[in-house]
Amino acid sequence: xxxxxxxxxxxxxxxxxxxxxxxxxxxxxxxxxxxxxxxxxxxxxxxxxxxxxxxxxxxxxxxxxxxxxxxxxxxxxxxxxxxxxxxxxxxxxxxxxxxxxxxxxxxxxxxxxxxxxxxxxxxxxxxxxxxxxxxxxxxxxxxxxxxxxxxxxxxxxxxxxxxxxxxxxxxxxxxxxxxxxxxxxxxxxxxxxxxxxxxxxxxxxxxxxxxxxxxxxxxxxxxxxxxxxxxxxxxxxxxxxxxxxxxxxxxxxxxxxxxxxxxxxxxxxxxxxxxxxxxxxxxxxxxxxxxxxxxxxxxxxxxxxxxxxxxxxxxxxxxxxxxxxxxxxxxxxxxxxxxxxxxxxxxxxxxxxxxxxxxxxxxxxxxxxxxxxxxxxxxxxxxxxxxxxxxxxxxxxxxxxxxxxxxxxxxxxxxxxxxxxxxxxxxxxxxxxxxxxxxxxxxxxxxxxxxx
Amino acid sequence: xxxxxxxxxxxxxxxxxxxxxxxxxxxxxxxxxxxxxxxxxxxxxxxxxxxxxxxxxxxxxxxxxxxxxxxxxxxxxxxxxxxxxxxxxxxxxxxxxxxxxxxxxxxxxxxxxxxxxxxxxxxxxxxxxxxxxxxxxxxxxxxxxxxxxxxxxxxxxxxxxxxxxxxxxxxxxxxxxxxxxxxxxxxxxxxxxxxxxxxxxxxxxxxxxxxxxxxxxxxxxxxxxxxxxxxxxxxxxxxxxxxxxxxxxxxxxxxxxxxxxxxxxxxxxxxxxxxxxxxxxxxxxxxxxxxxxxxxxxxxxxxxxxxxxxxxxxxxxxxxxxxxxxxxxxxxxxxxxxxxxxxxxxxxxxxxxxxxxxxxxxxxxxxxxxxxxxxxxxxxxxxxxxxxxxxxxxxxxxxxxxxxxxxxxxxxxxxxxxxxxxxxxxxxxxxxxxxxxxxxxxxxxxxxxxxx
Numbered sequence: 046x047x048x049x050x051x052x053x054x055x056x057x058x059x060x061x062x063x064x065x066x067x068x069x070x071x072x073x074x075x076x077x078x079x080x081x082x083x084x085x086x087x088x089x090x091x092x093x094x095x096x097x098x099x100x101x102x103x104x105x106x107x108x109x110x111x112x113x114x115x116x117x118x119x120x121x122x123x124x125x126x127x128x129x130x131x132x133x134x135x136x137x138x139x140x141x142x143x144x145x146x147x148x149x150x151x152x153x154x155x156x157x158x159x160x161x162x163x164x165x166x167x168x169x170x171x172x173x174x175x176x177x178x179x180x181x182x183x184x185x186x187x188x189x190x191x192x193x194x195x196x197x198x199x200x201x202x203x204x205x206x207x208x209x210x211x212x213x214x215x216x217x218x219x220x221x222x223x224x225x226x227x228x229x230x231x232x233x234x235x236x237x238x239x240x241x242x243x244x245x246x247x248x249x250x251x252x253x254x255x256x257x258x259x260x261x262x263x264x265x266x267x268x269x270x271x272x273x274x275x276x277x278x279x280x281x282x283x284x285x286x287x288x289x290x291x292x293x294x295x296x297x298x299x300x301x302x303x304x305x306x307x308x309x310x311x312x313x314x315x316x317x318x319x320x321x322x323x324x325x326x327x328x329x330x331x332x333x334x335x336x337x338x339x340x341x342x343x344x345x346x347x348x349x350x351x352x353x354x355x356x357x358x359x360x361x362x363x364x365x366x367x368x369x370x371x372x373x374x375x376x377x378x379x380x381x382x383x384x385x386x387x388x389x390x391x392x393x394x395x396x397x398x399x400x401x402x403x404x405x406x407x408x409x410x411x412x413x414x415x416x417x418x419x420x421x422x423x424x425x426x427x428x429x430x431x432x433x434x435x436x437x438x439x440x441x442x443x444x445x446x447x448x449x450x451x452x453x454x455x456x457x458x459x460x461x462x463x464x465x466x467x468x469x470x471x472x473x474x475x476x477x478x479x480x481x482x483x484x485x486x487x488x489x490x491x492x493x494x495x496x497x
Numbered sequence: 498x499x500x501x502x503x504x505x506x507x508x509x510x511x512x513x514x515x516x517x518x519x520x521x522x523x524x525x526x527x528x529x530x531x532x533x534x535x536x537x538x539x540x541x542x543x544x545x546x547x548x549x550x551x552x553x554x555x556x557x558x559x560x561x562x563x564x565x566x567x568x569x570x571x572x573x574x575x576x577x578x579x580x581x582x583x584x585x586x587x588x589x590x591x592x593x594x595x596x597x598x599x600x601x602x603x604x605x606x607x608x609x610x611x612x613x614x615x616x617x618x619x620x621x622x623x624x625x626x627x628x629x630x631x632x633x634x635x636x637x638x639x640x641x642x643x644x645x646x647x648x649x650x651x652x653x654x655x656x657x658x659x660x661x662x663x664x665x666x667x668x669x670x671x672x673x674x675x676x677x678x679x680x681x682x683x684x685x686x687x688x689x690x691x692x693x694x695x696x697x698x699x700x701x702x703x704x705x706x707x708x709x710x711x712x713x714x715x716x717x718x719x720x721x722x723x724x725x726x727x728x729x730x731x732x733x734x735x736x737x738x739x740x741x742x743x744x745x746x747x748x749x750x751x752x753x754x755x756x757x758x759x760x761x762x763x764x765x766x767x768x769x770x771x772x773x774x775x776x777x778x779x780x781x782x783x784x785x786x787x788x789x790x791x792x793x794x795x796x797x798x799x800x801x802x803x804x805x806x807x808x809x810x811x812x813x814x815x816x817x818x819x820x821x822x823x824x825x826x827x828x829x830x831x832x833x834x835x836x837x838x839x840x841x842x843x844x845x846x847x848x849x850x851x852x853x854x855x856x857x858x859x860x861x862x863x864x865x866x867x868x869x870x871x872x873x874x875x876x877x878x879x880x881x882x883x884x885x886x887x888x889x890x891x892x893x894x895x896x897x898x899x900x901x902x903x904x905x906x907x908x909x910x911x912x913x914x915x916x917x918x919x920x921x922x923x924x925x926x927x928x929x930x931x932x933x934x935x936x937x938x939x940x941x942x943x944x945x946x947x948x949x
Contacts (some may be wrong), residue, residue, distance in 0.1 A: 077654060
């Protein structure tokens with residue numbers, strides 16, 4: 046009995062320190078010879094923004110394919126997927142034309158993704174300000190023939206800024222159709238950010254079926270405040286001209302690289318980000334960072350000679366921003382092939398200081414990962430209690446896959462999100478490396494221990 | 498018996514939720530009507546760098562005094578302290594003059610604080626590279642008449658970058674005297690940073706008594722790598738010209754603002770940062786952020802109508818960077834007056850995402866604060882297990898004061914530390930506000946519960 050007790054105590058300790066050592070190797074390599082920062086530099090500076098269907102998106106597919114080939118992953122291949130093809134066209138005009146104080150003044154604006162354009166004739170109408178969709182429903186027919194200006198702000202008191210984003214983004218996503226129901230001619234949306242500045246934030250909208258599709262633009266928060274201030278003093282007419290349009294769907298690809306498992310290769314652990322970005326900036330935090338971190342996570346296995354038991358797969362999903370077609374197709378093919386994903390891990394919250402991993406799965410699955418928390422606290426990754434995985438991996442949920450999201454600090458994310466400011470220089474090298482190593486370390490534990 | 502048990506359970510819960518609510522008010526106010534960001538902007542943009550003894554340091558004293566008066570703290574006063582007065586003088590020249598490849602090339606350099614200057618005649622000598630002080634001691638008389646080039650780097654695998662800083666900074670602090678012992682003419686030090694760039698980092702050195710004081714400069718890490726590379730190919734002579742000098746000590750001040758306690762005013766809780774900075778950049782992260790956060794912490798009490806039981810004191814310590822005279826004088830006066838500081842809290846690790854509070858004190862004192870951890874985890878402040886307080890509050894330690902340091906993420910700190918890059922734009926608004934509110938919340942708990 047005594048000997049039995051002894052074994053029970055000693056074995057887990059041995060296993061802990063063995064894993065601890067390998068995890069340290071993973072972090073050390075990421076910090077000393079890491080590639081993730083330079084890989085991201087190439088993606089941002091040599092390719093840049095890469096909206097689904099754009100030539101740059103095609104370049105990003107080829108770049109990441111070559112990168113994973115260069116790192117000698119066992120298999121690298123493209124998974125075809127048809128994606129929406131929205132183009133912005135000529136620069137937007139959003140112009141107040143009868144301000145008593147300013148006369149004519151132009152606002153910093155971006156058409157919302159998926160929006161129809163006004164075309165060269167533009168839209169000119171009086172502006173009605175609302176704080177959200179509820180108010181439009183109250184106003185009803187009073188918005189007919191008008192431009193509805195959604196000016197609801199993100200709640201600054203919510204600590205996780207993604208929570209505050211969730212509260213405000215509904216007006217961007219659904220505001221156009223809600224206003225069109227009552228005959229509005231167009232909508233202007235306050236940029237969904239917690240900062241006061243001149244930068245407009247784009248992002249996708251969703252038109253409801255059977256409702257007239259009206260043009261939609263976002264304006265900067267400074268312009269939103271000024272427009273709102275003027276509206277307290279006078280009625281104001283705004284001219285909107287946008288040249289965006291939805292072209293026919295086009296062929297693109299998810300890019301997949303694998304390290305094949307040596308013991309149970311049929312069990313797959315996927316890690317990734319989305320390769321597409323909006324058509325402004327360089328898609329550095331959103332989500333070049335996540336893609337390059339995923340490739341780095343597998344490269345760390347390769348270069349450290351860690352032979353995975355299970356199959357590890359880095360996936361660059363296409364079209365998260367305006368369709369999620371890549372994520373949906375990936376899960377469809379996985380099901381069709383009878384693949385078993387025991388876990389899928391996504392980094393799509395920016396390349397900031399990692400704080401933890403969120404999860405979506407059964408309590409039993411989550412508890413297995415939570416038990417590994419002590420491996421991560423030396424690296425300041427501590428929070429395993431939040432819910433959620435990631436948009437691109439969410440279609441795997443019905444297959445029983447444990448979904449995991451890397452959760453960095455959220456305070457700065459909405460400075461850059463969907464803007465021209467989301468460039469390589471906004472990403473910190475060590476924070477990016479910490480995230481890549483943290484994903485590598487979690488993949489290592491998932492591979493060694495599995496998910497029952 | 499049943500009633501007694503009932504009370505035992507309910508009272509602590511009531512107290513927890515009462516504190517929880519007040520703490521939420523503190524954070525909400527900081528995020529919605531906070532002043533810390535704009536206060537820091539003024540300090541950085543209208544005053545700028547403020548080395549002890551400089552006119553700008555005097556301006557910063559007057560600015561913070563006025564600021565705390567404006568916020569109607571109960572008492573605002575200056576505490577006189579004599580401080581060192583080092584001046585940089587004309588721009589440094591650090592020039593390799595006989596490189597086969599480059600010919601003459603100038604390095605990005607800053608004289609180290611407290612260093613003597615070369616004067617207009619400069620120093621010209623052959624360079625000997627070493628990785629640290631040990632190597633100088635091994636070389637001994639071989640460095641006589643030479644310029645010693647300390648090229649030890651920060652260890653990138655240490656997660657807390659302050660730990661890596663501690664390993665590398667000894668060559669900056671003591672390298673000059675260690676080389677002078679053996680007759681070296683000057684020293685060049687690799688900038689103490691974990692980044693590869695063109696920015697030189699200054700910082701103080703300490704001359705040992707009875708050893709010849711020789712000039713010392715820091716060069717950027719890019720220049721250090723290039724100099725080191727050239728040295729593998731040829732001997733190289735470097736010309737150094739610096740015009741820095743130590744002037745006589747000069748009168749300056751700690752700036753102190755108080756909210757007087759309503760129940761036990763004789764018990765003091767101090768919160769602060771250091772008002773002086775290096776003479777390059779704007780001293781934004783180091784330590785304008787900490788000073789403005791301390792003032793904001795007290796302002797939050799004032800504006801929320803939280804009447805403290807104990808006396809709360811915001812302190813802007815002078816001369817942390819090259820002497821610590823302000824911190825020493827503050828503790829001396831406190832002792833002389835018989836003041837009882839139950840706790841002192843410093844923010845001097847930059848205005849980044851707060852991660853926790855470190856402490857220096859008895860286990861019993863620390864345990865009392867650790868018991869409050871659950872109040873902070875909703876705000877992502879989680880780590881109460883690190884040791885240490887802060888430089889300026891350390892002289893209070895012999896008085897039995899619990900010392901507490903705000904601990905933000907450390908990954909980005911050494912991009913900016915002691916450089917021209919430490920400017921207002923490098924500080925994030927929400928991260929700064931989170932730090933100020935976290936300090937305010939901890940002061941609230943310290944005030945309500947005391948430290949036994």
